[in-house]
Amino acid sequence: MIIKKVFNNNVSLVIDGDEEKILMGKGIGFQKQSGDEVDENLIEKTFVTSLSSHPLEKLTTFFDExxxxxxxxxxxxxxxxxxxxxxxxxxxxxxxxxxxxxxxxxxxxxxxxxxxxxxxxxxxxxxxxxxxxxxxxxxxxxxxxxxxxxxxxxxxxxxxxxxxxxANSYHQTYEMTALVSKIIDVIHYHYFVDLDEDSLHYARFITHLRYFILRQMAGEEDTSEAEDVFQDLIQQKYPKAFECAIKIKKLLETSMNWNVHYDELTYLTIHIQRLTAI
The missing domain is CATH 1.10.1790.10 (PRD domain)
Structure with a gap:
């Protein structure tokens, strides 16, 4: 392993084959410079890093502070x-x-x-x-x-x-969490019931919402459309759940300016029906 950058006496960035790694250990960077070999006996902790996500300047500032x-x-x-x-x-x-x-x-x-x-x-x-x-x-x-x-x-x-x-950032996770909470509130006030948060249907619904929201945040819209006959069948069979799904669709379109396709509306209806069925 060859040293690429010494951050301080105890931390160095090294090249190990095709990988860049951050090595920590007492004295591992002492009196070392770029191009020197690492004393592997001093290595206490190893982290694989990427300069594309953590530029050298950022890493230098980080280990300084x-x-x-x-x-x-x-x-x-x-x-x-x-x-x-x-x-x-x-x-x-x-x-x-x-x-x-x-x-x-x-x-x-x-x-x-x-x-x-x-x-x-x-x-x-x-x-x-x-x-x-x-x-x-x-x-x-x-x-x-x-x-x-x-x-x-x-x-x-x-x-x-x-x-x-x-998720790309803390703020993205925060926004996703707040949005899921608003959607749960829509269901709660539409049915006036407390949802069973320990149920398998609740867990599946939350998982579905998370990935749907992350796709929307990433600009990855699902352009597939369920067949009209299937949509009509779901709407007729579960009218109250479909009405609730429409409210969620409007919430997402007005608050987030997202285009919620009717296939997503169908999935929401099915999840809501399972979630609220007694």
Whole structure:
């Protein structure tokens, strides 16, 4: 492995075959420069990176600003998250999550707390990530001896939700979560019933909405159309669910300026019928 960039005495960017990696270890960059070989005995942590998503200038600034112990802590959180949540939890979380944790700790010193909305939605829509985020707060407390406010569970969970659904940013996940919440409200007030959030139909509906919203955010419209006969059959068989689906269609078209095709309307109707059937 050949050093490409020394960030500080303990962090270096290296070339390893066709991959670029960030190596961490005590003294791994000490008195080293570009072109030198790495002392592999000093490697403590390894991250696969991409300069297309994390330019060299950004990485340099990051390692100048964020203490090594916070980066190391975040690395351990990612490793634990990969075990508990799945292989989609990757090294791409290192920079944004380290950055968030560090500035959350700085806000704690300044006695500044941010109240994040959608805590209820996060807890019910992403229970695995929410539970892990609570564990992450305990890990942060154990390593830093500082207790972050419980409200921090929301943004930490969102980072892991991003990893699961391939959202481009924290704000995209936030917008997706808020939109799903509005859709659930439409169903709730249309039927005046409380939905069973532990049911399989609820989980499938939420999953359908997530991927539909992400496709729309990415500009990937589904141009396929269900047959008119099938649409008419669904409308006739489930008139109340179809009426509710029309309300959701109007919500998305007016608030998001999305073009909701009638095949999506059919899928919504079927999901709503299953979700509300007694």
């Amino acid at each position: 964020i203490p090594l112990e916070i980066v190391s802590l975040t690395s351990d959180l990612i490793q634990e998250g990969r075990i508990l949540l799945g292989e989609h939890v990757g090294d791409h979380l290192l920079i944004p999550l380290s950055d968030h944790i560090w500035f959350a700790l700085k806000r704690l010193e300044d006695q500044t707390e941010i109240e994040y909305p959608l805590k209820w939605e996060m807890k019910h829509m992403y229970p695995e990530e929410y539970t892990f985020a609570k564990k992450a707060l305990k890990m942060i407390e154990k390593r830093t001896y500082k207790v972050l406010p419980s409200s921090e569970v929301v943004p930490i969970a969102m980072h892991f939700v991003n990893a699961r659904y391939g």
